[in-house]
Amino acid sequence: MDSNDARRRLTGVPRLSQMNPLSRREFLRRMGYGALFVAGGPTLLAACGDGTGDDAAGCTFASTNSGDNKQINFANWTLYIDVLEDGWFETTSLEDFEAATGIKVNYLEEINDNDSWFGKVQGQMTACANIERDIAVLTDWMAARFIRQGWAEELNKANLPNAVNLTDSLKSPGFDPNRTYTLPWQSGLTAIGYNPQLTGRELTSINDIFDPAFAGKVTMLTEMRDTLGLVMLGMGIDPATPSLADAEAATDKIRQNVENGHIRRFTGNDYGDDLTAGNVVAAFAWSGDIIQLQLDNPDLQFVIPDEGLMLWSDNMLIPAGAPNKDAAEQYMNSVYDPRVAAKIESWVNYICPVKGAQQAMRDLGAEIEDEDLVALADDPLIFPDQATLSKTHIFKNLDEEEERQFNDLFQAVIGA
Amino acid sequence: MSAVGREVSSSAPTAAWRRKLVPYGLLLPGGLWLIIFFVVPMLRLVSVSLQTGIYPRYRFAWAWSNYAELVTNYGGQAVNSLVYAFLATAIAFLIAYPLAYFIAFRGGRWKNFLLVMLLMPFLMPFLLRTLSWKIILADHGLLVDLLKSVHLLGEDGRLLATGVAVVAGIVYNFLAFMTLPIYVSLEKIDRSLVEAANDLYASPAVAFRKVTFPLSRPGVVAGTLLTFIPAVGDYVNAVLLGTPQQFMIGNVIQSRFLVVLDYPVAAALSFTLMIVTVLLIIPYVRAAGTEDLVA
Missing domain, CATH: 3.40.190.10 (Periplasmic binding protein-like II)
Structure with missing residues (x-):
């Protein structure tokens, strides 16, 4: 018995280098067949890679409200909502909403950039898969792209009575003239x-x-x-x-x-x-x-x-097939309550798209007796005057x- | 003894089969991994690279012209990639080799501490590390002021937003990938070989040239590859520390893929980058000896 055999018996496994030439060649040949099998893929791949978008027409999204509407996943940009740290209040607007409605908001700071986020979800959206986001905040042109692709749910206006508070200059943007799909988060x-x-x-x-x-x-x-x-x-x-x-x-x-x-x-x-x-x-x-x-x-x-x-504005929209659409609309509606909007605005400092938020911010400031918050309501970059707004272009x-x-x-x- | 013999002979065909199948079985996990996460995506990449159209309606059309764009439109960025990656690899080597040598041969009881120090920056996120360079190289920072005062930099000179900053960023970000393999191969060297060289009247320089360096070559080859390959495809350093003139091919791929939604050209550029990198590496590894890589 030679030492190779002994080792083979010990381990029970022949090493590649210990196989006789024929069997090694055989082994490699079989691997070759395997590779060939894989290489046969291109025809298949060309077929499936061909016309990625045509698949979109062929598939349909799951119907909305398949979830229990007890929680929503809210995809937003970083530093884009009020938090307790450096804030003016004891509670955040999200905590207020959860306390009032019992709906849990999973707030996901996952959008750093429209293009990267699009790159992340486009594969799933193209295949009509559920991306498990009930609200996403996207800049005008990206929201336009979602609407164009049929990736945005129509909003149920009956769930959004507060939407009347939307500021006039943002009521009918070119990409969504009747605000059928979107409501501004901030502009x-x-x-x-x-x-x-x-x-x-x-x-x-x-x-x-x-x-x-x-x-x-x-x-x-x-x-x-x-x-x-x-x-x-x-x-x-x-x-x-x-x-x-x-x-x-x-x-x-x-x-x-x-x-x-x-x-x-x-x-x-x-x-x-x-x-x-x-x-x-x-x-x-x-x-x-x-x-x-x-x-x-x-x-x-x-x-x-x-x-x-x-x-410009960043807009809330409901991605197609969102499981908790009603709850998402309930949240959107709450944001259009001037007091909630004022609270978010006190931290975010962009332009508030909600009518009445300026007065609400003054009132909130008076209630917590903070002059700085009252003064913030007069910052022309947060609540621009008509003269400034008339110079803006979209x-x-x-x-x-x-x-x-x-x-x-x-x-x-x-x-x- | 005879009972055992009978048992072996009765199960011999199965055992033989098993022996034949075992190598394939051992290859299965790694092989499947490679097929699912490398071969299939790669084929998909090639297939996408030959399509034309506007997102999301691409169709397969043997569009080889996508590959021509590298030369016609993005030659500058391709050259930047190669030049920066080459410079960064060379500089990283010049810094890493003495560093690794010191830790391996003179580190003594501080060896582990020094290695931890080397890895310490990697506990910080990549982006933060790169952004810190903006502070070091800032227009009104200490370094720029110092260089201006000794007239190495003109009155209007700057480091940030130049090729210097980009190369510095790449060197820094990949330095550990160069240092660690070199350290490992230096550490493995049998000291008595160096002593023997000295005994045979080799000066320290000759002993280094004839014994230490050749024995550390596997580490050098591994280190340079681990630095060069990711450096060619890097784009973050160019974005944060450079200007559009310093952009590399990775920036183009990123923008084609994410911003313009031109997946075919992005795929063609990615595939070409991979091929070019492999073509550059093959002669290098050949010259250095393949055994070095696996030794």
Whole structure:
């Protein structure tokens, strides 16, 4: 008995290197068959990968309200609802809602970025699977995409009596003219945030951002509609009705300023770090961020430019097939109670889409005897006056083809 | 004895079969894993890369033109990827080798402590680590002021939002992947071999060149691969520390995939990136010797 046999008996397993040549070849051959079997997949895969979207027409979502409506899953952005820490109140608006209705809200801070969240759920939505989210908060254009794909449930207006409190300027956006599918969660302004100490002068125009004195010290936003919209306003183009040629003109202007090093970066809300650190002196910025950043650096200013500024909103919608639709609508309705809205707003600091919230915030401030909260109700960036609102513009509701073309142009300019 | 013999002979065919099947059985878990999570997605990737259309209506069309876009539209980013990854790997090696050498040969009773220190930054999230570089390299930070005062950096010079910052970020983020394999192979070296070299009148430099370094080569090969491969595909450092001029191919894939919803081109770029990386690595591993990788 040779030692190989002994070892084989000990372990009961022949090693690959100990097999005789024939059986090793045989082994590899069989593995080859296996690989061939797998490689036969492409036909199959080409078939299933072909026309991903056509499947969408072929499948249907589960009917809503399949759940017990005792709890909802609420997907929202980070730092986008009132919490106790740094807040004004003893309870949060979510706790109030749970106490009043017995509906548990699983609040998920899982949206950092419209595109990434879309990337996460699109596979399941395309296959009409339940993503187990009863409410998702999405920016206008992403909400538009959900509606276009048939991925949003129609709201039952009977469950939403408070929706009458929706502010007039947001009642009929292009992507959802009758607010059939969506209700705004917050809206906000996009314009220029800057540090007057570092610019050495007051900024009044969008085109001030192209001042050669600020070379390499300005940033713009990766959010296409905000950046293109502002640049277009500066060029005298109406962002509500841009043609492809207008988009090309605006991206050309941005490209020149990228290539000569004038524009330092394109950012999400991380422009805040650069602005407070002084790496950047002026940036395309969101109003709510600047209010927050002013706590760290009171010098920072938010300009309402002469040419106008952009208005956007993030909208609550119910993804198709949501299991607890009634409970979700009950929650949406509660948010449109001015007192609840005021409470959320006292922490979030974007623009409140609910009529009466300003007065409610003053009342709440008086009740807890806090002058700061009363004063917050008069912040023009949270409750903008009519003069400011009349200067706001909403970007065109692009169709699929345009969205692709505009994105192509813009992404090429911002480096990718 | 005869009873045992009879039992063996009666069950011999089954045992033989079992012996034949066992290797396949052992391969099954790993093989299935590879097939489900690598081969199938890869085939799907190739299939998507040959489609055309607008989201979500892509159709399969043998669209090889998707592959041409790498050269026609994204040549700059591809070059950035290769150059930054190469520089970062080289710099990481120059930092990691002496570091690993010191820990392995001079660490003494501090060895474990030093290794923990090396890994400590990895307890912090990747994004935070990268963002901290923004503080170090800030336009009005200590480092920039220092470099300006010795005129290594012009009056308007900056480090942040340049290629320097991107390479620095990559080096830092992958340094441990370079250091640990080198440390392990240095640690394994039998000291008496070095002593023998010294006994045979090799100077310390010669002993290092002829004994220590060749024996540590498996670690060097593993370390450089573990750094280079992820560095080529990295995009976070370019976003946070660079400008659009520093963007790498990973940024393009990310934007094509998530923002433009151009899955076919994103897939074609991903697949090409993989092939190019493999093509670059094969001659390297060949030259370094495959045994080194598995030794």
